[in-house]
Amino acid sequence: MEKIIELKSVTKKFDGVTALRNVSFSVNKGEVVGLIGDNGAGKSTLIKTLVGVHNPDDGSIEIHGKLVANWNALKARQAGIETVFQDKALCPQQSIVWNIFMGKELSYPFGFIRQREQIEVANKLIREIGFTSKLIDAESPVGNLSGGERQGVAIARALYNEAELIVLDEPTNNLSLNETQKVFDFIYNVKKSGRSVLFIGHNIYHVYDISDRFVILDRGEVIHMLSKEKVHTADDLMKIMRETIKGH
Amino acid sequence: MFDEDNKKSNLKKYFHKNGRALGSMGYFLLLMIVFLIGAPEVWIRPNLHQSVFVMMPTLLFMVIPLVFLVASGEIDLSFASTYGLSAYVFALIVSAGIDPILGLFAGVFTGAIVGAAVGALIVFGKLSSLVASLGVLFLIRGFLFVSTNSRSITLLEIDSHWMYPILVGKIYGFPVQVIWAVLFVVFSYFLFNRHVFGIHIHHVGDNEVSASQMGINVKEIKIKAFMFVGVGAAISGIFSTLITYTFFPTQGFGYLLLALAAVFIGGTPYWGGLGTIAGAVFGVGVIAYMEIGVVAVGMSGTWRQFFNGLIILLALLGHRLHGDRVR
Numbered sequence: 257m258e259k260i261i262e263l264k265s266v267t268k269k270f271d272g273v274t275a276l277r278n279v280s281f282s283v284n285k286g287e288v289v290g291l292i293g294d295n296g297a298g299k300s301t302l303i304k305t306l307v308g309v310h311n312p313d314d315g316s317i318e319i320h321g322k323l324v325a326n327w328n329a330l331k332a333r334q335a336g337i338e339t340v341f342q343d344k345a346l347c348p349q350q351s352i353v354w355n356i357f358m359g360k361e362l363s364y365p366f367g368f369i370r371q372r373e374q375i376e377v378a379n380k381l382i383r384e385i386g387f388t389s390k391l392i393d394a395e396s397p398v399g400n401l402s403g404g405e406r407q408g409v410a411i412a413r414a415l416y417n418e419a420e421l422i423v424l425d426e427p428t429n430n431l432s433l434n435e436t437q438k439v440f441d442f443i444y445n446v447k448k449s450g451r452s453v454l455f456i457g458h459n460i461y462h463v464y465d466i467s468d469r470f471v472i473l474d475r476g477e478v479i480h481m482l483s484k485e486k487v488h489t490a491d492d493l494m495k496i497m498r499e500t501i502k503g504h
Numbered sequence: 505m506f507d508e509d510n511k512k513s514n515l516k517k518y519f520h521k522n523g524r525a526l527g528s529m530g531y532f533l534l535l536m537i538v539f540l541i542g543a544p545e546v547w548i549r550p551n552l553h554q555s556v557f558v559m560m561p562t563l564l565f566m567v568i569p570l571v572f573l574v575a576s577g578e579i580d581l582s583f584a585s586t587y588g589l590s591a592y593v594f595a596l597i598v599s600a601g602i603d604p605i606l607g608l609f610a611g612v613f614t615g616a617i618v619g620a621a622v623g624a625l626i627v628f629g630k631l632s633s634l635v636a637s638l639g640v641l642f643l644i645r646g647f648l649f650v651s652t653n654s655r656s657i658t659l660l661e662i663d664s665h666w667m668y669p670i671l672v673g674k675i676y677g678f679p680v681q682v683i684w685a686v687l688f689v690v691f692s693y694f695l696f697n698r699h700v701f702g703i704h705i706h707h708v709g710d711n712e713v714s715a716s717q718m719g720i721n722v723k724e725i726k727i728k729a730f731m732f733v734g735v736g737a738a739i740s741g742i743f744s745t746l747i748t749y750t751f752f753p754t755q756g757f758g759y760l761l762l763a764l765a766a767v768f769i770g771g772t773p774y775w776g777g778l779g780t781i782a783g784a785v786f787g788v789g790v791i792a793y794m795e796i797g798v799v800a801v802g803m804s805g806t807w808r809q810f811f812n813g814l815i816i817l818l819a820l821l822g823h824r825l826h827g828d829r830v831r
């Protein structure tokens with residue numbers, strides 16, 4: 257199976273706290289990986305290291321089997337990895353369109369942007385992700401949006417950029433049932449198109465439904481990697497999770 | 505019915521989007537009206553407006569880049585000394601008999617270097633931009649005093665060079681530097697609102713963490729913004745040396761607070777992520793007319809600062825109508 261990205265024995269410390277200890281982890285082409293673990297287990301740290309936001313203190317990162325040096329967020333995006341961060345990574349005073357194209361603006365030579373084209377795309381995306389209010393358009397500031405709508409913008413951004421791997425850090429937090437379903441539909445569509453997803457969630461049942469493989473993180477260490485064949489029901493997964501927490 | 509609603513909401517959107525710029529235009533017009541009513545006979549004298557037109561370009565070259573920097577979430581005070589330093593470099597080269605064109609480039613280059621150094625100090629040294637640039641402000645000014653022995657340099661023959669009329673000459677009495685300033689403002693407007701650099705400035709000032717997570721090089725953007733301020737101050741300083749035929753060691757110091765005032769009167773908030781070029785132009789207009797107008801209407805110059813203070817406070821109160829920072 258082709259590995260899109262792989263972390264090899266990665267360790268990440270934050271002044272004194274070891275957030276990741278000797279973590280090896282990979283995402284294969286076309287699969288949905290569910291990453292689970294308790295609060296503070298290091299899930300967000302893991303994906304931030306993966307997508308170049310954090311520099312690992314030790315270990316290495318490989319893309320398509322090739323070692324990468326000076327991995328950073330820009331390189332990760334150029335390599336086709338898009339992320340919906342837990343904090344959504346939006347700029348509330350800026351318009352929806354500028355947020356959607358943040359860091360990947362459509363531009364002419366010399367860097368002047370294609371504003372009209374960007375607005376058209378953004379308006380289309382807003383309709384696709386289903387904003388209902390007529391007052392909201394591509395040029396409205398993100399700060400005027402509700403939590404769910406902001407999440408929608410963050411997801412629309414990942415959706416637009418045709419990524420090979422989409423990383424979602426608790427994307428269904430503070431979403432309604434209806435909105436949550438939309439996120440899952442989106443993940444199924446990504447999977448159907450042969451792309452990969454790395455999904456972090458606290459709802460074990462949700463994670464079970466959409467994932468092909470589960471990775472359980474506990475206090476900075478990967479303690480289980482299970483393919484779906486080995487875990488027959490969501491309740492089994494729940495049991496495994498409970499046992500890890502009990503072990504504390 | 506539906507169309508009408510749409511039109512209304514478009515108008516509302518326009519005001520919402522340009523509120524800060526329109527606000528500072530309002531203050532500018534208000535100031536005009538007050539002067540016009542208060543001292544009409546002075547107001548219709550063309551030489552008053554001419555002096556304002558001479559002063560505005562000098563301020564604009566400093567103020568517009570400051571809008572970029574403030575929108576990126578930083579501040580700089582050192583520009584007032586960079587202004588002097590670049591003029592000094594220019595004056596030294598010209599008085600050594602070297603082609604003033606080279607002096608011009610060297611001066612502007614000096615501004616860029618100082619800007620990069622201040623930016624690097626703040627970004628890599630993780631220093632507060634207010635305090636660090638205050639240090640640089642005094643450091644460079646001190647250097648100017650020491651190395652010139654507090655003496656000025658006069659460049660009497662500079663106007664015989666071909667570039668002089670192109671940069672700061674007069675066409676039928678109209679100062680050419682105004683045209684340069686207009687071009688600079690227009691270019692900066694597009695750079696700020698329609699260029700990747702300007703857009704990244706907005707993102708960095710709005711939410712640094714988000715910007716870097718999306719792959720924007722925050723440090724690079726900030727250093728570039730400081731460099732732009734340095735270059736603007738350099739152009740301004742060299743122009744003023746050209747106009748007055750002199751470099752003097754205190755040159756630019758008086759512009760420190762005026763330029764900053766113009767940025768904030770212009771409607772750019774202090775917290776980053778927002779800024780307005782058009783507003784800054786009106787901010788500069790307000791400052792320039794205050795500086796020249798108060799004296800022209802026969803009030804003693806001692807009133808000037810009082811009125812400047814009053815205007816700043818009123819402007820800030822007015823801009824508060826545009827609301828607090830959204831998060």
Ligand SMILES: Nc1ncnc2c1ncn2[C@@H]1O[C@H](COP(=O)(O)OP(=O)(O)OP(=O)(O)O)[C@@H](O)[C@H]1O
Pocket residue numbers: 270271273274275293294295296297298299300301302342
């Ligand atoms: N930037 C940081 N600076 C210092 N410590 C950090 C930082 N980011 C994370 N940590 C610490 O690293 C550990 C793992 O945090 P992380 O955010 O990765 O957990 P998580 O599994 O995503 O938790 P949650 O489910 O609550 O989002 C925590 O102890 C946290 O306090």
Ligand SMILES: [Mg+2]
Pocket residue numbers: 299300301342425
């Ligand atoms: Mg997390």
